[in-house]
Amino acid sequence: MKFRSLALAAAIASVGLSAAVFSPDVRAQAKEQFFPVLTGRTGPVAPNATPWANGYVDYFKLVNTKGGINGVKITFEECETAYATDRGVECYERLKGKGATLFQPLSTGITFALTEKAPVDKIPLITAGYGRSESQNGAVFSWNFPLLGTYWVGADVAIQHVAKQLGGVDKLKGKKIALVYHDSPYGKEPIPLLQERAKIHGFDLQLLPVAAPGVEQKATWLQVRRERPDFVLLWGWGVMTATSIKEAQATGYPREKMIGIWWAGAEPDVKDIGDGAKGYSALALQHGAEPNAKVTKDILAAVHAKGQGTGPKEEVGSVLYMRGVVSAMLAVEGVRKAQERYGKGKVMTGEQTRWGLENLNLDDKALADLGFAGVLRPVQTSCTDHMGSPWARIHTWDGKKWNFSSDWYQADQKVLRPLVMAASTRYAEEKKITPRTPEQCKQ
Amino acid sequence: MIYRENGQFKTTYAADQQIFTIAQDKWFVLGLIAFAFIGVPMLADEYMFRAILIPFLILSLAALGVNLLVGYCGQITLGAGAFMAIGAYAAYNFMIRIDGMPLIAALLLGGVATAGMGILFGIPSLRVRGLYLAVATLAAQFFCDWAFLRLGWFTNYSPSGSVSISNLSVFGWSIDSPIEKYLFCLIFIVAFAFFAKNLTRASIGRQWMAIRDMDVAAEVIGIRPMWAKLSAFAVSSFFVGVAGALWGFVHLGSWEPAAFSIDRSFQLLFMVIIGGLGSIMGSFFGAAFIVILPVVLNQILPALGALVGVEISTAGIAHAEFIIFGSLIVFFLIVEPHGLARLWAIAKEKLRLWPFPH
Numbered sequence: 001m002k003f004r005s006l007a008l009a010a011a012i013a014s015v016g017l018s019a020a021v022f023s024p025d026v027r028a029q030a031k032e033q034f035f036p037v038l039t040g041r042t043g044p045v046a047p048n049a050t051p052w053a054n055g056y057v058d059y060f061k062l063v064n065t066k067g068g069i070n071g072v073k074i075t076f077e078e079c080e081t082a083y084a085t086d087r088g089v090e091c092y093e094r095l096k097g098k099g100a101t102l103f104q105p106l107s108t109g110i111t112f113a114l115t116e117k118a119p120v121d122k123i124p125l126i127t128a129g130y131g132r133s134e135s136q137n138g139a140v141f142s143w144n145f146p147l148l149g150t151y152w153v154g155a156d157v158a159i160q161h162v163a164k165q166l167g168g169v170d171k172l173k174g175k176k177i178a179l180v181y182h183d184s185p186y187g188k189e190p191i192p193l194l195q196e197r198a199k200i201h202g203f204d205l206q207l208l209p210v211a212a213p214g215v216e217q218k219a220t221w222l223q224v225r226r227e228r229p230d231f232v233l234l235w236g237w238g239v240m241t242a243t244s245i246k247e248a249q250a251t252g253y254p255r256e257k258m259i260g261i262w263w264a265g266a267e268p269d270v271k272d273i274g275d276g277a278k279g280y281s282a283l284a285l286q287h288g289a290e291p292n293a294k295v296t297k298d299i300l301a302a303v304h305a306k307g308q309g310t311g312p313k314e315e316v317g318s319v320l321y322m323r324g325v326v327s328a329m330l331a332v333e334g335v336r337k338a339q340e341r342y343g344k345g346k347v348m349t350g351e352q353t354r355w356g357l358e359n360l361n362l363d364d365k366a367l368a369d370l371g372f373a374g375v376l377r378p379v380q381t382s383c384t385d386h387m388g389s390p391w392a393r394i395h396t397w398d399g400k401k402w403n404f405s406s407d408w409y410q411a412d413q414k415v416l417r418p419l420v421m422a423a424s425t426r427y428a429e430e431k432k433i434t435p436r437t438p439e440q441c442k443q
Numbered sequence: 444m445i446y447r448e449n450g451q452f453k454t455t456y457a458a459d460q461q462i463f464t465i466a467q468d469k470w471f472v473l474g475l476i477a478f479a480f481i482g483v484p485m486l487a488d489e490y491m492f493r494a495i496l497i498p499f500l501i502l503s504l505a506a507l508g509v510n511l512l513v514g515y516c517g518q519i520t521l522g523a524g525a526f527m528a529i530g531a532y533a534a535y536n537f538m539i540r541i542d543g544m545p546l547i548a549a550l551l552l553g554g555v556a557t558a559g560m561g562i563l564f565g566i567p568s569l570r571v572r573g574l575y576l577a578v579a580t581l582a583a584q585f586f587c588d589w590a591f592l593r594l595g596w597f598t599n600y601s602p603s604g605s606v607s608i609s610n611l612s613v614f615g616w617s618i619d620s621p622i623e624k625y626l627f628c629l630i631f632i633v634a635f636a637f638f639a640k641n642l643t644r645a646s647i648g649r650q651w652m653a654i655r656d657m658d659v660a661a662e663v664i665g666i667r668p669m670w671a672k673l674s675a676f677a678v679s680s681f682f683v684g685v686a687g688a689l690w691g692f693v694h695l696g697s698w699e700p701a702a703f704s705i706d707r708s709f710q711l712l713f714m715v716i717i718g719g720l721g722s723i724m725g726s727f728f729g730a731a732f733i734v735i736l737p738v739v740l741n742q743i744l745p746a747l748g749a750l751v752g753v754e755i756s757t758a759g760i761a762h763a764e765f766i767i768f769g770s771l772i773v774f775f776l777i778v779e780p781h782g783l784a785r786l787w788a789i790a791k792e793k794l795r796l797w798p799f800p801h
C-alpha cells in the first residue's frame with residue numbers, strides 16, 4: 001500500500017515534470033520581445049538585488065504603457081539565482097530556450113560562466129557596472145557589454161578622488177590605501193588597476209579579503225586598526241557592506257576615509273546604521289538616488305499609481321532601483337537601435353540586438369526624451385568600445401540620504417587602455433579568438 | 444511473475460560471479476544504458492541536457508565516490524567539495540601547463556592528484572572516527588578554499604581568480620554541443636560505475652565493509668586498517684576528483700572556488716544518505732533527488748499557482764522550494780531511513796511475489 005502510493009506520487013510528479021519541461025513555447029510566434037530577468041531576491045545579496053530587479057521590471061512595464069518598442073510589446077520572466085553561479089547557469093539555459101533577447105546576470109560569477117556560453121548561443125550580455133573589466137574590448141568580447149563602467153573605471157576614479165582629497169596626485173606617494181574586498185571574482189576585479197596605479201604613484205596598496213558572504217569581518221578590521229591605512233576602498237555587495245561600515249564604526253575608523261564601489265553605495269547598505277554611516281562615500285555609476293528624475297515620476301504615475309508596481313512605492317528612485325531602471329533602459333534602447341537597421345516594429349533576435357547595443361548613441365537630447373536628464377551622461381558605444389562612457393562621480397551619505405559630493409571624474413585612458421588591451425589579448429590567445437577587424441564590425 | 448530467477452541455473456563459477464546474477468537485472472541495466480546512450484539523445488532538448496542531465500550525471504559520479512568512502516568504508520567525510528575542487532584545478536593546470544595534453548588524460552590526472560590529496564587528508568582517519576573524522580575532513584575544505592583563492596599559481600595568476608577552459612576535444616572529436624557533452628559524461632559515469640561495482644565485490648571492497656562494520660574485528664581477522672582506510676580515501680577521492688574536473692570543464696566552463704564550497708560537500712553527503720549508504724544505485728537516486736527536484740519544484744510551483752489562480756512571486760517560489768524540498772527530505776528519511784535505494788530493493792522484493800503475495 002505504502003509502495004503503491006509512493007509509486008503513484010512518483011508517476012504524478014513525472015507527468016508534471018514533463019508538462020513543465022516540454023510545454024510548447026508559443027511566445028516566439030507572437031510579436032513580443034522577450035527579456036529574461038535573472039534575480040537575486042533571496043540569498044546573501046537579497047537586500048540590494050531586490051530593488052534592482054524591481055526597477056528593471058518596472059521600466060519594462062513603463063515601456064509597455066507607452067506602447068512598447070515601436071509597437072513591439074515587452075514580455076519578461078524572472079528566474080531566481082540567489083547569486084549562485086550554478087543556479088544562474090540553469091536559469092540561463094531555461095530562459096534561453098524562450099527566445100531571450102539579452103541577459104543581465106547581476107553577478108560577476110555568473111557573468112564569467114555565461115561569457116563562455118553567450119558567443120555559442122549568440123545572446124548579448126549587458127553587465128552595466130560589473131562583469132569582466134577587459135570585456136570593454138568588443139573586438140575580443142563580442143557579446144559582453146559592460147555599459148557605463150567597469151570595476152577598473154571605478155577603481156581609477158576612486159584613486160583620482162583620493163588624490164584630490166589629498167591635494168594632488170603627487171601627495172599619493174607613501175600613502176597607505178587598503179582595499180577591503182568580497183573574496184570572489186567580483187571583489188578581485190579592481191586589483192590589477194590598483195596595482196598599476198600604486199606602481200605609478202608610489203602608494204602602498206594593502207589587500208584585505210573578506211570571505212563571502214561577508215558577515216564575518218572582525219579579523220579584517222583588526223588589520224585595518226593595526227595598519228591604519230589613509231583610505232579604505234570597499235568592494236562590498238549585499239550583506240557585506242553594512243557589516244563593513246559597522247565594523248569601521250566599532251574600530252573607530254573614520255567613515256569619511258572610506259570609499260565604496262557603486263554596489264556598496266545604496267540605501268540598504270547604510271539605512272539601518274543611519275548616523276553611524278554619516279560621511280561614508282561611494283562611487284555613483286553616474287546616477288545616484290533620483291527621486292526627482294522624470295523617469296521616476298513616470299514610473300510612479302504610469303505603473304505604481306495603477307497598482308502595477310513590482311516593489312514598495314517608497315523604493316522607487318532609490319539608488320539600486322535606479323540602477324535597475326537604467327539597465328533596463330539600455331537594453332530597450334539597444335533593441336530600439338537594432339530596429340532602426342533591421343526593421344521597425346519587428347522582434348529582434350539576440351544577434352540583431354547586439355548590433356544595436358554596439359551602435360548605441362544616447363546623447364543628452366535622447367536621454368532627456370527618455371526621462372533621464374541629469375541622471376546619465378551621454379553613452380556612445382562602438383564595436384571596439386563596449387563600455388560607452390568612462391565617467392563616474394561620488395556621493396556621500398548624510399545620515400538620511402545620498403548627496404552628490406564631487407564633480408564628474410573621467411577614468412584615465414592612459415592607465416585603463418593598456419590594461420584592457422593586455423588582458424583581452426591574453427584572453428583571446430587562451431581561447432584562440434581572432435579579434436574582429438574594423439571591416440568585420442561593419443557587418 | 445516477470446521478475447523471478449527460478450530456472451536460472453549457474454553451471455560455472457564464472458557465471459556465478461557475474462555482476463548481475465539474475466538475468467532480469469542484467470537486461471534491465473543493459474536496457475537502461477542503451478536507453479541513456481540512444482533514447483535520451485533523441486528525446487531530450489538542449490535545456491534538459493545542459494541544465495538537468497549533465498549536472499545530474501557529474502554529481503552522480505561524485506556521489507558514487509563519496510558513497511565508496513562513507514557508505515562502504517564507513518568513514519564520514521565533509522571534504523568532498525574540496526576534492527572536487529582539487530580535481531578541477533589539477534586538471535586545469537595539467538591542461539594549460541603541458542602542451543598537447545589530451546583531455547581524457549588531464550581529467551584522469553586530475554583524479555590522480557586528488558587521490559594523492561585524499562590519502563593525505565585521510566591520515567587522521569587512522570586515529571579518529573565518526574563525527575570527529577567528519578570534523579577533521581572539514582580541514583580539507585577550508586584548506587582548499589584558501590589555497591585556490593590565495594595562491595595565484597593554481598589559477599595561472601588570473602586577476603579575478605576565475606579560470607576557464609574551452610575547446611574541449613578528444614581524438615579530433617570536439618565536444619561542444621550539449622549532446623556530445625552529455626555522451627562524454629555518460630561514457631565516464633558508466634565506466635566508473637562498473638569499476639565501482641566491481642571494486643565493492645572484490646577483496647578490497649570486502650575489506651572496506653569489514654572495517655565499516657567493526658574495525659577491531661576486521662583487524663583481528665587480518666585486515667590492515669591503514670591500507671583499507673587509505674585505499675578507500677584514495678579511490679573515493681579519485682572518483683570525486685574526476686567528477687570535479689568534469690564539473691569545471693564540461694558543465695561550468697569557467698569557475699571559481701565558490702563552485703566547490705562547503706555547501707557542495709554537504710550536498711554530496713546528503714545525496715549519499717538520502718540515496719542509500721553502501722549502494723551504487725543509491726548514489727544515482729540521491730543525485731537525482733538533490734539535483735533535479737529543486738529545479739522541478741522551481742518550475743512546477745508557478746504552474747501550480749496559475750492553476751488555482753495565484754501568482755507566486757519569484758522570491759516566494761524560492762522560499763517555497765526550500766520548504767518543500769526540506770520537508771521531502773524529512774519525509775523520505777522517516778519513511779525509509781535506509782535511503783531511496785532501499786525502496787528500490789523493497790520494490791524488487793514485491794515484484795518477485797507479484798501477483799500472488801502471501
